[in-house]
Amino acid sequence: MTKQSTYRLGIDVGGTNTDAVLIDEKLQVAAEVKLPTTSDVYSGILAAIKAVLHTSGIDRERIAKAMLGTTQCTNAIIERKRLSKIGVLRIGAPATLGIRPMVDWMDDLRVIADKVEIIRGGFEYDGKELAPFDEGAVRAFFEDCKKRGIQSVAISQLFSVVREDHEERAAVICREVMGNGVYISLSGKIGSMGLIERENATILNAALYEVAQSFTEGFVNSLRDQGVNNADVYFSQNDGTLMSMEQVRKYPILTIACGPTNSIRGASYLSRLSNAVVIDIGGTTTDFGILQNGFPRESSVAVTIGGVRTNFRMPDVISIGLGGGSIVREKDGAVTVGPDSVGYRLTEKALVFGGDTLTATDIAVRLGLARVGDPTKAAHIDQGLAEKALTKIVEMVEEHLDSIKTSGEAVDVVLVGGGSILLPDYIAGAKQLYKPEHFAVANAIGSAISKVSGAYEKLVSYDETPREKALETAKHDAIELAVQAGAIRETVEIIDVEDVPLQYHVGNTCRIKVKAAGELT
Numbered sequence: 001m002t003k004q005s006t007y008r009l010g011i012d013v014g015g016t017n018t019d020a021v022l023i024d025e026k027l028q029v030a031a032e033v034k035l036p037t038t039s040d041v042y043s044g045i046l047a048a049i050k051a052v053l054h055t056s057g058i059d060r061e062r063i064a065k066a067m068l069g070t071t072q073c074t075n076a077i078i079e080r081k082r083l084s085k086i087g088v089l090r091i092g093a094p095a096t097l098g099i100r101p102m103v104d105w106m107d108d109l110r111v112i113a114d115k116v117e118i119i120r121g122g123f124e125y126d127g128k129e130l131a132p133f134d135e136g137a138v139r140a141f142f143e144d145c146k147k148r149g150i151q152s153v154a155i156s157q158l159f160s161v162v163r164e165d166h167e168e169r170a171a172v173i174c175r176e177v178m179g180n181g182v183y184i185s186l187s188g189k190i191g192s193m194g195l196i197e198r199e200n201a202t203i204l205n206a207a208l209y210e211v212a213q214s215f216t217e218g219f220v221n222s223l224r225d226q227g228v229n230n231a232d233v234y235f236s237q238n239d240g241t242l243m244s245m246e247q248v249r250k251y252p253i254l255t256i257a258c259g260p261t262n263s264i265r266g267a268s269y270l271s272r273l274s275n276a277v278v279i280d281i282g283g284t285t286t287d288f289g290i291l292q293n294g295f296p297r298e299s300s301v302a303v304t305i306g307g308v309r310t311n312f313r314m315p316d317v318i319s320i321g322l323g324g325g326s327i328v329r330e331k332d333g334a335v336t337v338g339p340d341s342v343g344y345r346l347t348e349k350a351l352v353f354g355g356d357t358l359t360a361t362d363i364a365v366r367l368g369l370a371r372v373g374d375p376t377k378a379a380h381i382d383q384g385l386a387e388k389a390l391t392k393i394v395e396m397v398e399e400h401l402d403s404i405k406t407s408g409e410a411v412d413v414v415l416v417g418g419g420s421i422l423l424p425d426y427i428a429g430a431k432q433l434y435k436p437e438h439f440a441v442a443n444a445i446g447s448a449i450s451k452v453s454g455a456y457e458k459l460v461s462y463d464e465t466p467r468e469k470a471l472e473t474a475k476h477d478a479i480e481l482a483v484q485a486g487a488i489r490e491t492v493e494i495i496d497v498e499d500v501p502l503q504y505h506v507g508n509t510c511r512i513k514v515k516a517a518g519e520l521t
Contacts, residue, residue, distance in 0.1 A: 006064035007056075009223075009231065010448025011048055012262050012441075013037060013070045016283025016325055016344045017418060019444035020048035022056050022063075027269070027449055031056035032441045034418060037344040041072065042218050049226045060227040065520060067447040069236035069262045072215045073208050073255050077109075077306035082214070083207040084152045085114045087145040089138070090199065091121035091166045092158035095130055101156075101199055106307050112207045114148055117141050121166040122158030126509075130158055133166045135173065142177040152183040154206035156199035160188035162459050183209040190251065190312050192457065193511070197302050197311035204308060205253040212252035216245050234486075234520070238315055240265045240295045240446070241453035241517055244486060253312060256305060259443060260287040260317045264296040266446030267414040270436035276412040277404060277430075279397065280443070281419030283325040284341040286397065288318040288404045291414070295495055295517070313455070318404050322396050324361040324419035325350070328389050335388040337363075337396070351377050360422050363389045370421035393422050401429045416442035453495075453517040454481025462508040470512060471499065478516040487518030 007030060008023040018037045022030040033051040038044035045068070053060060076082050088101050097118060102110050119141065120134040145153060153174060157167040167186050174184055185206035191198025220233055234242040236258040237251075248255060263280035267273075274294045280287045290297035299316040302309050321339020325346040329336050342349035342357055349355035351362045352373030358381070364370040366378040366386045405411055410431035415423060418440040425433060438445060456478040460470045475494050482492045498513040 012443035018044040019441040020052040066231040087153040156187035164188040201310040201312040208252040262443040262446035266442030451517040474514040478514040492518030
């Protein structure tokens with residue numbers, strides 16, 4: 001009896017649309033759907049799963065893997081909703097007493113911290129102990145957290161990227177006092193150099209633990225409701241690879257900005273390009289990203305999320321308020337496009353769908369760039385107004401394409417996202433403009449075809465460990481981390497190596513970052 005082929009289900013939830021695709025064993029698109037995102041998100045995911053299964057007609061039991069990319073964590077921070085009350089412990093007195101944790105946070109976000117304390121301990125930049133670890137103070141802190149009913153804590157330590165000893169000891173004490181059910185977020189596992197930014201990311205990660213539990217359980221339940229019972233479940237993270245449910249519950253902050261990275265991975269797969277600029281035009285925003293060796297380029301600067309400055313891994317992406325739902329206005333002869341949008345109500349509000357709002361989609365239909373909805377409902381739009389709006393759209397895209405490029409030379413550009421219908425066949429700065437098949441659901445495809453990865457980062461003194469040996473160890477550990485995350489060992493490749501000298505350190509100290517990725521088991 002011939003073994004039946006299996007499929008991957010990829011879903012990406014955007015601000016305007018929820019996209020779903022089924023990918024077969026040869027990584028070919030078997031079915032795709034694009035539906036409006038719903039206000040409660042989950043009913044939209046359910047509808048997308050149901051629709052793509054209906055379109056394909058395949059047996060639900062043949063879906064072996066299901067992947068979700070979602071904006072739930074990003075939205076929770078920006079909207080200040082569903083964030084957990086947490087305890088914040090910094091190990092760094094007396095050196096760090098001058099700047100309190102969350103010192104520059106907005107008041108409406110700072111309230112998530114129910115208890116904040118700085119205790120003695122931590123290390124110098126060269127790994128020497130700054131002060132003895134105050135175990136008594138740590139124990140008292142967690143006892144108070146337990147009395148307050150706190151279920152999640154963030155622990156940061158001075159120079160934990162050099163040595164994590166005191167963070168790890170604090171975590172042991174935390175579980176002794178508060179029990180194994182407490183959620184612990186350690187800064188050495190999340191951020192990079194820079195105490196305040198790393199601590200900020202750790203605090204946000206701790207505050208997201210209930211959000212992560214909610215959307216992971218919600219996705220699994222949505223699959224079961226539609227009879228998808230045999231699938232291994234994965235979630236998109238913001239480096240263009242996947243995480244298991246266990247990982248995403250530990251590090252929910254790593255899902256932030258996974259939408260653009262899914263699109264970048266999908267664009268690479270669909271265009272067969274490994275290096276290019278990807279422009280993802282959705283219903284609300286346009287994201288510009290760099291495809292580098294088949295993966296999204298990582299940002300080298302601190303990133304602000306919901307007003308909080310952080311330094312954890314984030315993609316190098318520029319976002320602007322331009323999409324298919326962007327509202328077009330004319331005043332005194334000048335035309336504006338966005339940044340406000342009708343969002344997921346595009347199919348209700350746009351003129352071509354019988355609505356009463358002039359959107360960028362209506363402009364594209366009026367000028368013959370696209371055929372969606374009822375073109376006769378856009379026929380009355382003034383030709384001059386439409387041309388001015390298109391000029392504005394193109395100018396916005398060209399300006400930001402120029403901003404993200406690393407040189408003045410023209411580059412290959414891949415257009416993806418349903419809003420790609422807004423652009424003509426030529427834009428300045430593009431050597432060649434690609435709009436591949438299935439471009440409208442590239443984000444869901446990126447989620448479905450993604451690999452799993454492992455990343456290793458450490459400060460190493462080459463005076464103590466020769467460079468070649470340090471890099472060999474880092475590559476080995478990165479590969480092992482990828483395998484632990486679910487990659488097939490034989491398929492794991494080293495995809496990025498950074499070796500950055502730290503001039504302010506004594507001796508020949510460098511920061512080594514190595515990333516490996518491989519195919520799912």
